[in-house]
Amino acid sequence: MGAWLLAAPMLLFAAVPARGIPKDISVIPVEKASFLQTQLSNFEAFYPFLSIPATDRLAQENYEELIRTIAAYPEVVVFPIHVAGNVSVATRRLSNKIAQASVEGSIAVIYPDIGEPYRSVFAQIINGIEEKAKGRVSNIAVGPNVDVGELNNALLRQDTRVVIALGRQGVKVASALDSSIGVVAGGVLMGPDKNELRNLQVNSLSPDPALLFSRLKGMMPKVRRIFTVYDPRQNEWMVSLAKEAALAQGLELVVFEAQDLRSAMLAYQEILAQVDSSKDALWLPQDSTTVEDSTVLPMVLKESWDRNLAVFSSSFGHVRRGVLFSLYPNNEGLGRSLAGSALGILASGGSDVSGIFPLREVLMAINLRTAKHLGLNFSQPKSFDMAFPEQ
Secondary structure, eight states, X not given: OHHHHHHGGGHHHHTXXXXXXXXXXXXXXXXXXXXXXXXXXHHHHHSOTTOOOTTOHHHHHHHHHHHHHHHTSTTOOOOOOXXXXXXXXXXXXXXXXXXXXXXXXXXXXXXXXXXXTHHHHHHHHHHHHHHHHTTOEEEEEEOTTOOHHHHHHHHHHTTEEEEEXXXXXXXXXXXXXXXXXXXXXXXESSOOOHHHHTTEEEEEEEXXXXXXXXXXXXXXXXXXXXXXXXXXXXXXXXXXXXXXXXXXXXXXXXXXXXSSHHHHHHHHHHHHHHOOTTTEEEEEOSOTTTSOTTTHHHHHHHHHHHTTOEEEESOTHHHHHTOSEEEEXXXXXXXXXXXXXXXXXXXXXXOOOOEEXXXXXXXXXXXXXXXXXXXXXXXXXXXXXXXXXXX
């Protein structure tokens, strides 16, 4: 009862959802607004702020009557927030944060409590989630020392059915939650460890190879063969998708496996010795073994430039360094996609949707200097989402 009374002066406004319901009593119809203002004034006069005895029966009766009066109006939604026992301030804040946004079968977003530039990226993804989910979302930033047990209990109390976990920290926390809570993971480069997969749907930041190959064919329709070097421990799943995509688009995909830097360098040397720049291209996946930035990438860029070989990448940062193009996340589009997956789990009752999926909500970056070197002249560079200028 103490928690109810403490929250009373705020309920007319704080209990109103973020979307679709007026936040200001001034936009409620005049006759209702006037009555609510009167009720609130009477209540505040009867109970001086923070001085209400929790055991006062008259106080309880009047307070319950006020709550019933407020809740009778469709413009207002009242969320009860229950805090019991000796609970820390941090626990109350977390429980209340979830409670304020919870509805039956709600969605929670767990993301790392981290600084810029990553904070802005997560904020854009969350904007897309909220747009698609239409208010059925609570957002929870977690640090490395988060109490997973307390978070799990708070989510279960509020009937959270699905969690959207962003970033490695978010996925790590979500993988430890109760198995009844479905998890959609996003904002990660690769899937979690096998012992973390359970009921996780992992949406990787690695672009779908089908989209990469399609963009390549649009710019260079004579390309018939694509080479790539990959570490199967990181990208077996991605190369399987790439083989299917190449077959569907009438391309030949030639793959080389490498599990260390030396074998990766040997594979690239073999590729560069046999390529035909008039019909071949080289794809650089997101792979820390085979696309090492300080040794492999400079060598590949120099040799491909000398041979007029088109090189495209799954990593946005490589475009600035000289690859022809890359695809990178449309953050708000990714958020909408993640919310769509979460809503799908809610609608299906939590059916098994575990697995790893590539990024399909993409933007395109191109290096115009490299394009010109390859004989590709674009009359409208503004058609690309980001273009690095000629130097």
